[in-house]
Amino acid sequence: MTNLNISNISPLPILARRLLSAPGERWEVSAELMKMVCLTDDMRLYVSNSHQNHIQVMSYQERLDFNAVDYEVVYVRVEEIDRLYRSYSSADNVTQLLANGHGTSDFQKLVVQVITKASELEASDVHLMLEESALEIKYRVHGDLEEAGQLHKTEGSEFLSSIYASMCEASDEFYKPHVSQDARLKKEFVTKCGLFGARVATRPMMTGPLMVLRLLYDNGQKRKLEELGYLAEQILQMRRLIHIKKGIVVVSGVTGSGKSVTLQVLLQELLEHFQYKIHLLTIEDPPEYKIAGANQTELGVDDWALSIKNAVRLDPDVLMVGEMRDFESAQAAFRGALTGHGLWTTLHTQDAISSIQRLLDLGVDSTLVLDPSLVKGFINQSLTRVLCSECKIPYNKGKSGLKPDLQLRVEKFCTPDTVFVKGPGCQKCKGKGVSGRTVIAEVLLPNLEFMRVFSVSKAEAKAYWVHEMGGITKNAHSIRQLNKGLVDPFMVEGDVGPLDEDFMTIGAAKP
Incomplete structure (x- = not known):
């Protein structure tokens, strides 16, 4: 067993080939334990950081250790455990379909799932980067790039190709990973994802292609x-x-x-x-x-x-x-x-x-x-970014987290008594410390x-x-x-x- 100590939330795979702890799998867990742990086929055991010392969690790890299962532990929030099981279920077992030779339509389902999740988070962009071993997926939320998950390299390559070749309106007939291309997502897929539109741009990197989807929203409300x-x-x-x-x-x-x-x-x-x-x-x-x-x-x-x-x-x-x-x-x-x-x-x-x-x-x-x-x-x-009103910290209490030269500028050009700095995050802001942008x-x-x-x-x-x-x-x-x-x-x-x-x-x- 390997313990992976990560202070922040670790990225979860958007698509796991199989959840080995799911019902019917070899290392399945009880319904209660499914709220605390999830074992994926890349041999990562995701454990709720609120339950890492729970007797059932420790017992499950002992069971894996007794059977000489080589795995690493990744501590995450309890809601991420729930999301992993729900994503696995809502994806209509996409992984199994892919393993059985099914292709484009199943990748389309997964693309819609990835973009829909980004839309729920009000992300402005989805970044897809094909690295040496995996397709890295990131969302830009409130201006920051956040890790959202990954696909295996082979599936990642097909994932990108499926987006451009079967889901986009583009001037080029074929997806060409070695050149820059521009396109936009077809209306039928845009509608499924709850968007007004989505622009697609690609560019080759040293390790593989980069694809960025700019998400365009229209919630029907007239803003002022x-x-x-x-x-x-x-x-x-x-x-x-x-x-x-x-x-x-x-x-x-x-x-x-x-x-x-x-x-x-x-x-x-x-x-x-x-x-x-x-x-x-x-x-x-x-x-x-x-x-x-x-x-x-x-x-x-x-x-x-x-x-x-x-x-x-x-x-x-x-x-x-x-x-x-x-x-x-x-x-x-x-x-x-x-x-x-x-x-x-x-x-x-x-x-x-x-x-x-x-x-x-x-x-x-x-x-x-x-x-x-x-x-x-x-x-x-x-x-x-706008600070979360619930967890922001008064400047005079949190200024030690700022570099001395920035403290000097704040104290010279602002009114320190009314200034706040980013807090640790809370339930209201989903742990981000910010609530949007202005x-x-x-x-x-x-x-x-x-x-x-x-x-x-x-x-x-x-x-x-x-x-x-x-x-x-x-x-x-x-x-x-x-x-x-x-x-x-x-x-x-x-x-x-x-x-x-x-x-x-x-x-x-x-x-």
Whole structure:
């Protein structure tokens, strides 16, 4: 017997070939003991960490030892034991079907099971990595990658192939593990998993292919800006942008920063403001979230520039272009706005002011980019995790867990008495210490003087925006949320940036 001492919860296999402790198996256990232990055919004995000294558990281990069974013990939460038995049962004995030569349809069942579990956890992505000995499965939950399980290497390879070849709409007819490919999950499988959509991307690694599924949700509820985490002052500015139908508005952020969700909420409110009496036409690759009342279209075979030119001829009042990614698409978007259409789009940038520089870098004429009568607003956002209200710890009690330099920044730029740090986890947050994510953002509505300053110096423009226009940077927004006890300083610095960012770049005082 080998004891595997793991302080955190160990990853459980999503698919075990067989559960040797299940009813009818050689090492079956009683119904009561099934709540405490589970023996899988990879010879791991999963034991509830609440019952490791229970007389029945110890007796079962003695039984295995007496029969010279070579196994290792992995301590997990009791609910994980239950999940393992339920997964084995709900998978319709997929393992046995595979062993008997059954293929694609059984893998499809397993794919649906894996994605459904990710959906229940509200994961944003599923990572599938074919390593040297196994397919590692991870979920991105609240921004963190969490181990979810593994498949044996042979089955893992077939698992990936089944996703791409039989469950996706893709431009390539065959799955090619040695090249990068993009696809999306077919509607029938998306519906089974309780999603609005799922994008699929692959790329070869040194050990084997990597496949990532981006999960897209639509729970039918209409969200409001207040629910996303924007400050009251920022919401006033954003609603000013919603109440006009002319000009360009850019929503920016890095990959995974929630741009698409914010854009959905903004455009839904725009339609409501105009009582659905306007034509809102979108061009997306593909549509990620449903916008009730909008005509949502896919990019299709055309490129962005051709699609924008075509869309302008379809009598829109407002256009939403999924992304401006090159000179041609940016030029077409600006031409569309010049003809009197409102235009909303996204860019990948770190902050609001960088969006202006990005447009210039794409080759758009500076007389257009720096015209505040044409370019109405820049919204930039990041996401950071929200602390669990039940188990979070006051900063003054938990600061010893932070590095000294971070403690100095918290005590210089925040109000330590109202700051909290991540707690140990509890039943409410399922042991995570966090309960979701919130927006940290910048909303910039440029005026002529700001644009003049920007044409001379980007750094001076940021200082002018903050000191003369009352601009709220992401740094300032972060500190406000820290002072409310909503977020953790270590997480904020990792997700958004250092707490002294404004002090170092524009000499901003404590918010």
